[in-house]
Amino acid sequence: MSKHTIVVCDHIHEAGLNILKNCEDINYVFAADIDKVKLLDVIKDADVAITRSSTDVDEKFLNAAVNLKAIIRAGVGYDNVDIDGCSKRGIIAMNVPTANTIAAVELTMAHMLSCMRKFPYAHNQLKIDRVWKREDWYGNELYGKKLGVIGFGNIGHRVALRAKAFEMDVITYDPYIPSTKATDLGIKYTTNFDDILACDIITIHTPKNKETIDMISFDEIKKMKDGVVLINCARGGLYNEEALVENLKSGKIAMAGIDVFKKEPAINHPLLDLPNVTVTAHLGANTKESQKEISIQSANNAIESARGISYPNALNLPIDESKIPTFVKPYIELTQKMAFLLAQISKSEIRAIEVSAEGELGDYVDSLQTFASVGVLNVSSGNSVNYVNANFIAKEKGIELSTKSSANSSGYKNKVTIKITTPKGAKTISGTVFGEDVQRIVELDGFVIDVEPKGKMIIMKNKDIPGVVGKVGNILGENKINISDFRLSRGKEGTALAVILIDEKANSKVISDLDSLEASIAVASAEI
Numbered sequence: 364m365s366k367h368t369i370v371v372c373d374h375i376h377e378a379g380l381n382i383l384k385n386c387e388d389i390n391y392v393f394a395a396d397i398d399k400v401k402l403l404d405v406i407k408d409a410d411v412a413i414t415r416s417s418t419d420v421d422e423k424f425l426n427a428a429v430n431l432k433a434i435i436r437a438g439v440g441y442d443n444v445d446i447d448g449c450s451k452r453g454i455i456a457m458n459v460p461t462a463n464t465i466a467a468v469e470l471t472m473a474h475m476l477s478c479m480r481k482f483p484y485a486h487n488q489l490k491i492d493r494v495w496k497r498e499d500w501y502g503n504e505l506y507g508k509k510l511g512v513i514g515f516g517n518i519g520h521r522v523a524l525r526a527k528a529f530e531m532d533v534i535t536y537d538p539y540i541p542s543t544k545a546t547d548l549g550i551k552y553t554t555n556f557d558d559i560l561a562c563d564i565i566t567i568h569t570p571k572n573k574e575t576i577d578m579i580s581f582d583e584i585k586k587m588k589d590g591v592v593l594i595n596c597a598r599g600g601l602y603n604e605e606a607l608v609e610n611l612k613s614g615k616i617a618m619a620g621i622d623v624f625k626k627e628p629a630i631n632h633p634l635l636d637l638p639n640v641t642v643t644a645h646l647g648a649n650t651k652e653s654q655k656e657i658s659i660q661s662a663n664n665a666i667e668s669a670r671g672i673s674y675p676n677a678l679n680l681p682i683d684e685s686k687i688p689t690f691v692k693p694y695i696e697l698t699q700k701m702a703f704l705l706a707q708i709s710k711s712e713i714r715a716i717e718v719s720a721e722g723e724l725g726d727y728v729d730s731l732q733t734f735a736s737v738g739v740l741n742v743s744s745g746n747s748v749n750y751v752n753a754n755f756i757a758k759e760k761g762i763e764l765s766t767k768s769s770a771n772s773s774g775y776k777n778k779v780t781i782k783i784t785t786p787k788g789a790k791t792i793s794g795t796v797f798g799e800d801v802q803r804i805v806e807l808d809g810f811v812i813d814v815e816p817k818g819k820m821i822i823m824k825n826k827d828i829p830g831v832v833g834k835v836g837n838i839l840g841e842n843k844i845n846i847s848d849f850r851l852s853r854g855k856e857g858t859a860l861a862v863i864l865i866d867e868k869a870n871s872k873v874i875s876d877l878d879s880l881e882a883s884i885a886v887a888s889a890e891i
Contacts, residue, residue, distance in 0.1 A: 474620025
């Protein structure tokens with residue numbers, strides 16, 4: 364069995380390393396402790412690399428990494444990754460943006476409370492100065508205050524919910540979400556940025572791009588209430604730092620809670636000299652829990668990209684990510700996973716790939732087509748297909764690509780369906796996303812099911828007669844294969860479909876034994 368080489372260039376939590384070590388088809392190389400010059404010799408064999416901030420993914424790195432298909436930046440930030448350089452070489456660059464969500468949310472609340480009650484200064488007076496003066500520390504309560512949340516994504520909406528628990532009046536501004544995402548949670552939604560500027564406390568949770576740099580500057584602060592409190596635990600430069608310093612000095616801004624700076628490390632920043640600022644050294648992801656989760660997600664994402672299954676949280680997508688609503692992004696990953704699964708169970712020449720989308724998702728069906736092509740073609744093209752070359756390779760192979768979009772007709776708010784045509788006929792698979800990112804396969808070849816697109820599985824179509832489930836269980840038990848989940852769907856004309864999730868991969872003998880059952884119509888194994 365050929366193995367994919369994954370090189371870990373920087374230190375990550377042991378939990379992620381253990382995942383890589385225990386993966387049969389992965390050649391795991393730990394290179395975090397070697398000199399960065401020597402790393403260039405090691406990286407030449409890598410299919411995928413995992414980095415953090417200690418390794419610059421620059422021209423030297425990319426020139427050395429001649430076999431690299433993907434790179435995982437283990438964390439949210441990716442300032443040290445040359446995204447354009449990756450794209451030119453057909454390398455998919457990814458980050459791990461959600462693993463530190465709770466850590467960033469809780470740090471935001473900590474800064475908010477610290478600003479309102481001046482905890483750091485009260486702490487220092489008692490512990491360092493050994494002075495007991497309660498009268499110096501009359502703060503303010505969060506209760507009843509109006510909080511403006513700029514950006515209502517993974518972090519922003521959780522901050523809003525926690526603020527609601529403090530009985531604050533919360534309003535959000537985010538032009539890239541449907542208003543119902545906020546209002547369904549009891550949060551006010553506005554398209555008028557001045558509504559945010561009128562709040563008692565403002566916190567920002569947006570990515571850093573041309574639209575958001577200096578989003579709060581001199582003109583915006585002039586419109587704010589006297590004594591406003593500003594929080595930034597997102598990205599340095601979203602608030603203009605010169606404007607912050609000037610208005611903190613004048614008292615226009617009563618307090619600011621800052622975790623991030625335009626240039627870091629910020630050990631000589633003028634904000635550090637002010638008595639009305641709480642600061643931390645970019646600690647948004649600094650919890651033990653988030654570091655473990657970052658490591659686990661990075662390892663799993665590296666394995667998926669090495670196998671060509673999917674490229675979660677790709678930074679160099681073939682579409683303008685700023686124009687993709689938040690709700691579409693999990694469908695991108697789901698589409699590629701479903702296509703990868705469908706191609707595995709088809710085991711035949713692909714002649715056509717059709718992608719259909721229902722609901723609001725229909726506006727993005729052309730983009731989803733690219734991701735479906737990546738999933739399908741990576742089964743038949745040796746994991747050499749990515750977002751950059753997928754459509755070119757499909758055309759080269761004479762595969763017809765098509766899309767359809769329609770209004771909601773299945774009962775799901777949004778649904779994506781992939782149909783692939785081979786000389787043996789057509790196969791279809793459908794999926795949807797519940798909540799923010801709960802991905803589910805909901806239909807396979809006309810059978811209604813509910814399966815998470817993850818793990819090793821056996822897919823078996825059989826005659827709907829008594830005793831089949833027991834015989835399947837006996838065969839798997841005899842081969843010491845543990846069943847983690849068993850999903851059964853009954854169809855028309857006396858047929859049934861079983862999707863069996865298993866802990867160990869089924870070998871050809873197991874598949875043959877299952878296929879030899881009298882009730883069996885078709886059996887296939889797959890892994891996502």
